[in-house]
Amino acid sequence: MGCRARAAKDDLLRTTLVGDECVPDPRGTLPGRGAYVHPDEACLDLAVRRRSLPRALRARGPLTIGRLREWVERHQAPPQSEAPPPRANGAEEQQEVTR
Numbered sequence: 001m002g003c004r005a006r007a008a009k010d011d012l013l014r015t016t017l018v019g020d021e022c023v024p025d026p027r028g029t030l031p032g033r034g035a036y037v038h039p040d041e042a043c044l045d046l047a048v049r050r051r052s053l054p055r056a057l058r059a060r061g062p063l064t065i066g067r068l069r070e071w072v073e074r075h076q077a078p079p080q081s082e083a084p085p086p087r088a089n090g091a092e093e094q095q096e097v098t099r
């Protein structure tokens with residue numbers, strides 16, 4: 001929504017309004033009007049700055065997006081330039097055993 005790039009719904013984060021607060025709704029279970037943004041800070045900032053987010057959510061006042069931003073910070077895709085660290089064979093099984 002913010003960057004206006006088209007994306008599959010699966011790639012987007014649903015957000016909905018609880019009071020004046022924009023909350024993340026990754027499972028799409030919360031009632032009410034929802035808006036979709038990329039789980040990406042830049043996209044979120046754009047959506048807020050362009051007021052497309054408050055408009056989509058029919059918000060009357062300024063929105064609190066603290067929790068939404070926090071979610072995005074935790075879940076946004078790592079920068080493309082950074083390759084994921086190589087994973088040693090069997091690392092996942094080892095974790096299971098030590099638990």
Ligand SMILES: [Zn+2]
Nearest residue numbers: 001003038043
């Ligand atoms: Zn976007």
